[in-house]
Amino acid sequence: MTCIALSGYYGFYNIGDEAILEAIIRFLRRRLPEAELVVFSADPAHTRRTYGVESVSRTHLPSIFRTLRRADLLISGGGGLLQDVTSLRSVVYYLGIMEMAMQMGKKVAVFAQGMGPLHHRLALHWVKRVLSRVDFVSVRDPLSGSFLSQLGIKREIMVTADPVFSLEPASGEEIKAFWAKKGLPEEKKYLRIGVALRPFPRETSSNAQIMETVARACLYLEKQHKARLIFLPFHLQKDLPLARQIASRLSQQSIIIDKFLTIREIMCLMGGLDLLVGMRLHALIIAAVSGVPFLALPYDPKINAFLSRIGKDPPPPLQELTLQQLIQGLETVLAGKEKDSRRLGRIQELKNEVEKAADELLSLVGSAG
Secondary structure: OOEEEEEOOOOOOEHHHHHHHHHHHHHHHHHOOOOEEEEEEOOHHHHHHHHOOEEEEOOOHHHHHHHHHHOOEEEEEEEOOOOOOOOOHHHHHHHHHHHHHHHOOOEEEEEEEOOOOOOOHHHHHHHHHHHOOOOEEEEOOHHHHHHHHHOOOOOOOEEOOOHHHHOOOOOHHHHHHHHHHHOOOOOOOOEEEEEEOOOOOOOOOOHHHHHHHHHHHHHHHHHHHOEEEEEOOOEHHHHHHHHHHHHOOOOOOOEEOOOOOOHHHHHHHHHOOOEEEEOOHHHHHHHHHHOOOEEEOOOOHHHHHHHHHOOOOOOOOHHHOOHHHHHHHHHHHHOOOOOOHHHHHHHHHHHHHHHHHHHHHHHHHHOOO
């Protein structure tokens, strides 16, 4: 039986990375229904229960070693795994797993990853060395492809799209059933506006001012549009305190989703919104896939890369965004002035790109061994 190991930021209850995992598992189940899938996870029990796959601890080296020894293929990604913004540990961990698999003579694929930022000389050197030797490399946007080329990696690099573009939006019946089950408001007199914020990766003097601007924009939406704000922490541990901080300044009608939702539940929740205001990349992707209008707050180049790929002009840099500009952006989206049928076609193209990359990746299984 074919065995495929999956390495990524899985089991941390980060909805974006869990959505990536769900999308990858769906690919594999469709194309290789009999394959054994083993996920390296921070919470193996949760991963087994949620996705119906085998899972081992991402930090238990004997389990990782045993899995790789019997695996035909290691898939690393997607997501932004190879970055050192927070620390060098992320780069060391993911490259270490790839090195271990290659030393065993296993096929290794880097799938739909976003590359960088990378600042440490060691990280830059190691990424170049490892990605020059793996069997397949695909990145989720042209910016990441250019980064690897500038790094001096002389090999074919396939530019695809984020795997989450391949998820199917929820149907109207699913959305209605979800909102009724969760007891969320359905009154037509309210706009339902989702807010998906995250803390900044690095503390700067402007961060507090930016969040003050966002909070005042939320107050504006409540007062001027009778909006009901629904805060969606995509990473509960990191995002929930910020959601509570801003929601505390609003009316008691605002809602905070303070429990982990499955990806299907997130698709249903997102599909029932009138607007999403988001910093989190995968909140924005899920909104786009669901056909929900959104306003992006780009805290990182990957957000602008996403906007470019779907044909949407980026807003001013977040550090320069004024309250007036933010309100004007919200009014433009709410007025439907940004509707563009071509965007739906672009999203379908991105979905097709993911499917093509998945087919290329799985061709490695036939040549494994």
